[in-house]
Amino acid sequence: MRKFYQSVGVEAADTGHVVTLDGRMVKTPAKASLVLPTKALADAVAVEWDAQDEKIKPDTMPQTRLASTALDRVMPRHNDVVTEVAAFGGTDLLCYRTNEPADLMALQDRVWNPYLGWAATELGASLRVTNGIIPVAQEEKALERLKDRVAAHDAFELTALHSLTNGLGSLVLALAYMEGFSPLEAVWQASILDATHQEEHWGLDDEVAEKRAIQHADLTFTAEFISHLRNK
Template sequence: MKRFYKGAAVGAAPASASGAGFQVELDGRPIRSPAKAPLVFRSQALAQGVAAEWEAQGDKIDAAAMPLMQLASTAVDLVPAKRGEIVDAVSAYAETDLLCYRAEHPETLVERQARVWQPLLDWAALHYDAPLRVCAGLMPQPQAPEALRALRNVVEGYDDWTLAALQTVTGACGSLIVALALLEGRIDAAEAFEASQIDESFEIERWGEDSETTKRRELLRLDIDACRRFVDLLRA
């Protein structure tokens, strides 16, 4: 799509039952979601972040270059309609969380996984009262129902906007624990990427990296960074 506006700015959204908010305006006209729903931001900082994405577009609009806009649209168009399904899908990651399945060899990888992953599992156990069991190998191991229930309660407690980010970053990391640690400030985006890519990074160190792998990892890195920034701006 060609750029159809001269500039993007943030304005006050019309008062509603949900209270005051902010809207992104293109040449003075408020943007809407892809499903034509109003986009009202409760955070001025997040609205400014989305406006900056629109302002940075060139002659053609590149939706992939607007991750904050994409997450906001998901929060408005998708999450309310499919909240139960999303909570189920995100919570299910805890049943087979990446951090719980450790390599048996080589020792270098075993040590690296334990050094990076175990502190995150310890944090989740203390922070959420949700201790998860660790095993060697890839065969699924059952987790305690109490721990799974505690983590599900956390997921259910997020508002639609934060849940949109949690859904994206959990899928990107393959781990609910890494995603929660990222959104709650236990780790930053670079640490989340490192934790979620330990096995891949180890293989790259041994055998090298092809262009497709490089591209895929960069997209994951961008997704993780965008989700952390989205939540930071949402809470600002």
């Protein structure tokens, strides 16, 4: 799509802030009004629209994309999205450990156990650990506690949590970041621990490296989105 506007602005609205293009409010892909909960997020979205050149490139507008997803896809299906995100708790990455080699087993214990300890203490969700890939059944009480924690997020933060959980492959790691237990880089490294251990011996494939860079960038954009939501 060619750029069709000259000026970008941010205005206060009854329920938040909106971004305007030549005085007209930005809409989501589903044609809903893009009303944003904080001025910080509205400013970030405005910067993305202002940075467009002759053609509008949606893939360069992650804050706009996440905000639109919250309004178009998450808000109308809040309970369904909560269920989808919470389901990760039943097969969380941190609960599946290797049988060998010994150094990787020790590394998993050292890096992952503190997160499971935090989940048990702070979230009330004690998750069982197994060695190998055979599924381990988690206690219903633990899964309910995780679901309650997920459900407590509004549509915008739930969108971010969904993105983090998918990107990290772990609901516990995603919640640990969102609730301030661990910084983004630490949960990211924890999520790729098995792969990086293997790569120390066999090297990193170029295609894998490219995909991982994209994945890391998406997580960084999501972290920025969360920061904008919490910066009143």
